[in-house]
Amino acid sequence: MLGNILKIIDRDGYISRPMLSRELGFPEEVVNDGITQLLRMGYISEEKTGEDCSSFCSGCQFAKNCSKEIVNFFKISDKGLGFLKGR
Amino acid sequence: MGNGTIALVGNPNSGKTTFFNALTGSNQYVGNWPGVTVEKKEGRFKFKGKEYHVVDLPGTYSLGAFSEDEIVARDYILTGDADIIIDVVDASNIERNLYLTTQLLEMGKKIVVALNMVDEARKRDIKFDIEGLSKKLGVPVIPTVASKEKGIKNIIQAAVDMINTDMIVENPLQYNETIEHHICHIEEALKGEDLPYPSRWTALKVVEGDEEILKALRASGLNKDPMQYIDNFYKYHSSENFELEIIDTRYAFAHRIAEGTVQRPEIEVVTLTDKIDKIITNKYLGIPIFALIMLVVFQLTFEIGEDVLGEGAVSLIEGFGGLMESFLISMSAPDWLISFMIDGVINGVGAVVEFVPIITVLYLLLGFLEDSGYMARAAYVWDDLMRRLGLQGKAFISMIIGFGCNVPGIMSARTLDNKKDRMITTLINPFMSCGAKLPIYSVFIAAFFPRYGGLILFSLYALGIILGLIMAKILSKTLFKGESSYFIMEFPPYRMPTLKNVLRNMWDNVYGFLKRAGTIIFVVITLLWVIAVLPASADPYSEFSILGRIGTFISPVFKLAGFNNWQASVALFAGIPAKEAVVGTLGMLYAGQYVEEGAMLVNAIQHNFTSLTALSYMVMTLLYTPCAATLGIVGKETKSIKWPVFMAFYTFAMGLAAAIIVFQVGSLLGFS
Numbered sequence: 001m002l003g004n005i006l007k008i009i010d011r012d013g014y015i016s017r018p019m020l021s022r023e024l025g026f027p028e029e030v031v032n033d034g035i036t037q038l039l040r041m042g043y044i045s046e047e048k049t050g051e052d053c054s055s056f057c058s059g060c061q062f063a064k065n066c067s068k069e070i071v072n073f074f075k076i077s078d079k080g081l082g083f084l085k086g087r
Numbered sequence: 088m089g090n091g092t093i094a095l096v097g098n099p100n101s102g103k104t105t106f107f108n109a110l111t112g113s114n115q116y117v118g119n120w121p122g123v124t125v126e127k128k129e130g131r132f133k134f135k136g137k138e139y140h141v142v143d144l145p146g147t148y149s150l151g152a153f154s155e156d157e158i159v160a161r162d163y164i165l166t167g168d169a170d171i172i173i174d175v176v177d178a179s180n181i182e183r184n185l186y187l188t189t190q191l192l193e194m195g196k197k198i199v200v201a202l203n204m205v206d207e208a209r210k211r212d213i214k215f216d217i218e219g220l221s222k223k224l225g226v227p228v229i230p231t232v233a234s235k236e237k238g239i240k241n242i243i244q245a246a247v248d249m250i251n252t253d254m255i256v257e258n259p260l261q262y263n264e265t266i267e268h269h270i271c272h273i274e275e276a277l278k279g280e281d282l283p284y285p286s287r288w289t290a291l292k293v294v295e296g297d298e299e300i301l302k303a304l305r306a307s308g309l310n311k312d313p314m315q316y317i318d319n320f321y322k323y324h325s326s327e328n329f330e331l332e333i334i335d336t337r338y339a340f341a342h343r344i345a346e347g348t349v350q351r352p353e354i355e356v357v358t359l360t361d362k363i364d365k366i367i368t369n370k371y372l373g374i375p376i377f378a379l380i381m382l383v384v385f386q387l388t389f390e391i392g393e394d395v396l397g398e399g400a401v402s403l404i405e406g407f408g409g410l411m412e413s414f415l416i417s418m419s420a421p422d423w424l425i426s427f428m429i430d431g432v433i434n435g436v437g438a439v440v441e442f443v444p445i446i447t448v449l450y451l452l453l454g455f456l457e458d459s460g461y462m463a464r465a466a467y468v469w470d471d472l473m474r475r476l477g478l479q480g481k482a483f484i485s486m487i488i489g490f491g492c493n494v495p496g497i498m499s500a501r502t503l504d505n506k507k508d509r510m511i512t513t514l515i516n517p518f519m520s521c522g523a524k525l526p527i528y529s530v531f532i533a534a535f536f537p538r539y540g541g542l543i544l545f546s547l548y549a550l551g552i553i554l555g556l557i558m559a560k561i562l563s564k565t566l567f568k569g570e571s572s573y574f575i576m577e578f579p580p581y582r583m584p585t586l587k588n589v590l591r592n593m594w595d596n597v598y599g600f601l602k603r604a605g606t607i608i609f610v611v612i613t614l615l616w617v618i619a620v621l622p623a624s625a626d627p628y629s630e631f632s633i634l635g636r637i638g639t640f641i642s643p644v645f646k647l648a649g650f651n652n653w654q655a656s657v658a659l660f661a662g663i664p665a666k667e668a669v670v671g672t673l674g675m676l677y678a679g680q681y682v683e684e685g686a687m688l689v690n691a692i693q694h695n696f697t698s699l700t701a702l703s704y705m706v707m708t709l710l711y712t713p714c715a716a717t718l719g720i721v722g723k724e725t726k727s728i729k730w731p732v733f734m735a736f737y738t739f740a741m742g743l744a745a746a747i748i749v750f751q752v753g754s755l756l757g758f759s
């Protein structure tokens with residue numbers, strides 16, 4: 001499953017947990033665990049979109065807009081890419 | 088230890104402590120969230136006249152060495168004095184729980200499975216073949232409802248029976264050939280050593296790369312040869328994906344166990360979102376759909392913000408102005424104060440505040456889109472296009488934030504991890520039309536295109552995006568070459584936006600807008616008012632005032648773009664401290680000029696512009712030099728003075744060029 005998760009998100013360019021769950025036939029909780037495992041092992045990494053500006057612009061009127069996380073971003077690491085190539 | 092020790096192991100929140108309390112009659116804390124028990128608890132209970140020892144362990148999802156809880160649980164299972172393990176499984180979530188069961192079996196421990204929370208599972212219409220499960224796992228499986236003390240006697244009976252039999256737990260799973268080969272060889276190398284853990288398991292953990300186990304092996308005083316063998320193994324196989332393969336095999340095993348023994352109801356609803364996603368993230372339809380949605384948003388913004396609520400805001404401010412004027416007159420206030428309060432504050436700052444309804448509605452609608460999960464899909468749709476232009480989808484987030492305000496938009500570019508993406512995203516952000524420019528468009532739309540507000544606004548935003556993307560392409564081919572990083576977005580589930588989130592998003596923007604009107608806009612308008620009424624010898628607000636002379640001096644620059652009246656030129660520069668000041672300045676200057684009754688800013692604009700020059704003026708304000716705060720943040724983020732200066736000039740040039748094109752082409756085609 002882990003290898004397939006990696007393959008699918010590389011193919012699609014996005015992560016949708018319900019879709020992964022359906023395509024792989026694993027329950028969504030297990031898919032979640034799988035993604036956590038991939039993160040832990042460093043095949044993918046999570047990227048934050050806007051948290052580290054809070055301290056800097058906390059005085060500004062639009063500060064709250066700065067730190068909003070509209071989307072979670074992930075990245076397939078070199079290790080992950082290496083794995084995909086080896087397949 | 089009496090007649091035996093029983094350990095309770097399981098995923099967090101599966102009901103272990105509930106079991107423990109039911110057995111021992113004690114009152115350990117039970118909480119309906121994971122991670123309640125953080126260290127092991129011990130107790131005793133009597134069953135059929137014999138006393139047993141029971142240990143409640145912290146819940147874990149796996150038995151690696153990745154958290155304190157896992158290590159506590161694992162150490163106890165491996166080295167503690169448990170004779171039998173009750174694996175407490177949450178039946179409503181069985182496949183996930185079986186991952187842990189798989190690892191327990193691999194440890195070679197005697198276990199019985201408590202299939203707990205079957206009541207919950209039944210509610211969700213999940214059905215089990217208990218016998219099949221037990222057969223596949225090779226251990227007893229007993230359904231229980233710990234919270235109602237159901238099945239407890241059965242599971243204890245099964246556990247006690249197991250304690251007293253000499254059974255050897257068969258290793259249930261086989262890894263692929265390479266991994267089995269390595270396990271075999273490492274086990275061989277470890278032969279004869281006094282290992283703290285079972286040998287196959289130890290070898291497996293070595294292949295998996297478990298740091299804790301290695302530490303333990305080193306500490307246990309292993310002989311030189313086997314240690315050497317292990318070190319070599321790592322040396323030659325460090326780049327292989329054994330850990331992933333091993334974990335994968337376990338998931339596959341758990342999956343096979345559940346297959347055929349667990350029946351979940353099909354959930355149909357979810358596929359609807361699949362279908363929606365397929366359409367709105369479609370390569371060809373995605374962007375048109377996004378455009379259509381935005382067009383609707385802008386049209387609604389005008390219909391609700393301007394037509395329904397706008398009137399109210401205008402009469403409120405005018406009413407307040409009239410009240411203020413008569414009050415000041417009744418106090419026999421000096422003329423300059425009356426002029427300042429009415430022309431400067433009410434007509435200037437007030438002209439800005441009038442647009443609060445539009446701002447409110449626009450950000451209400453955008454917040455709704457964001458909270459619904461749509462924006463993440465939009466970012467994905469853009470990602471594809473942007474990547475071809477030398478940017479990446481993450482930059483789209485900066486752009487969306489930039490529609491509120493360019494300052495945080497640019498700051499969020501900080502999280503892009505390579506310099507190229509960061510610089511390009513920063514440099515194009517000012518083309519994303521911020522909230523402060525909305526009053527400018529609104530007033531010109533009200534003057535000339537009241538029926539096409541949504542369409543004009545949409546076209547302006549679209550123009551900003553398109554020029555931004557063209558600039559991105561140019562910059563990535565010239566100043567900032569190189570590879571973009573590639574990101575994977577996660578689609579959040581669609582959901583009904585919550586009122587709280589939507590209102591908060593709206594309020595953040597409206598509050599920012601109002602606060603600026605009360606601070607920076609007020610200051611700018613005050614300063615401009617002073618130079619608009621000086622020197623005393625000149626008519627106030629006339630071209631002979633200081634401001635008027637400055638305006639007359641610079642206005643020829645805009646001749647080709649068609650709006651070379653001095654007030655319009657001065658207003659553009661007043662917009663550099665803050666964009667709302669454009670409208671504020673026009674409000675002050677034109678109102679001073681057209682004193683006749685009921686002459687509002689909109690009327691004054693109709694006098695001073697044509698629909699074509701109104702268009703070219705809007706295009707200019709969309710693109711030209713961003714506000715001082717934006718330039719400041721560019722300086723701060725790039726740690727240089729060069730980039731803000733570059734930005735100030737190149738955007739000005741782009742704005743002017745575009746405005747000229749609009750005016751000249753428009754004139755050629757016969758518009759006026």
Ligand SMILES: Nc1nc2c(ncn2[C@@H]2O[C@H](COP(=O)(O)OP(=O)(O)OP(=O)(O)O)[C@@H](O)[C@H]2O)c(=O)[nH]1
Binds near residue numbers: 123234
């Ligand atoms: N419906 C239902 N609820 C149960 C059952 N067993 C336990 N619960 C509830 O599940 C929740 C978690 O129970 P705990 O005993 O704290 O779970 P735990 O496994 O000790 O959790 P951690 O200590 O966090 O690992 C509590 O609210 C219990 O009342 C059951 O069989 N059926």
Ligand SMILES: [Mg+2]
Binds near residue numbers: 103104124145146
């Ligand atoms: Mg507990």
